[in-house]
Amino acid sequence: MTEQNLSKKNSAARWTKALLVVSLAINLVVAFAVVGALWRFGPPPGDRENHHPKAGPALYVAALERDVRRELFQEARRQIPKGIQSQSVGLPEVLARLRATPFDAAAFGQALEEDLSHSDQRAQALRSSLTARVAAMSAEERAAYAARIEAFSKRNTKNNK
Numbered sequence: 834m835t836e837q838n839l840s841k842k843n844s845a846a847r848w849t850k851a852l853l854v855v856s857l858a859i860n861l862v863v864a865f866a867v868v869g870a871l872w873r874f875g876p877p878p879g880d881r882e883n884h885h886p887k888a889g890p891a892l893y894v895a896a897l898e899r900d901v902r903r904e905l906f907q908e909a910r911r912q913i914p915k916g917i918q919s920q921s922v923g924l925p926e927v928l929a930r931l932r933a934t935p936f937d938a939a940a941f942g943q944a945l946e947e948d949l950s951h952s953d954q955r956a957q958a959l960r961s962s963l964t965a966r967v968a969a970m971s972a973e974e975r976a977a978y979a980a981r982i983e984a985f986s987k988r989n990t991k992n993n994k
Contacts, residue, residue: 890956893963896981905962912958923948 927948930941
């Protein structure tokens, strides 16, 4: 009788150990899948709102409400000539000049200058739209906007020490 009880206990112990090992393996697969997805695709969309730019022009745009940002970009796009609205309009030419054999530094410089000029035009359109948007704000709205900019910059300073 004791021998039967021992064999039942040993059988149950083996079964429990096997179940625990399988459970651990499944948990590890799920954990690595989640970590891999975050690494590959970045944080979920809701979490992106918590990641603010460190400084520069993006800080001023990020401090605006989402719908205001969308309107601001639409206004800026209307100011930009149709041929240069895409951010990568000059990129194919720059890449072609980089890959050319023999390399022509002057042609590369010219393509790069043209692409950067388009970037400057897009940035200027955004600056003028932002300036007009802020000029149309009331004193209270400007104060709230300034507070958001300040909060974003302080938050970034704390996170990047």
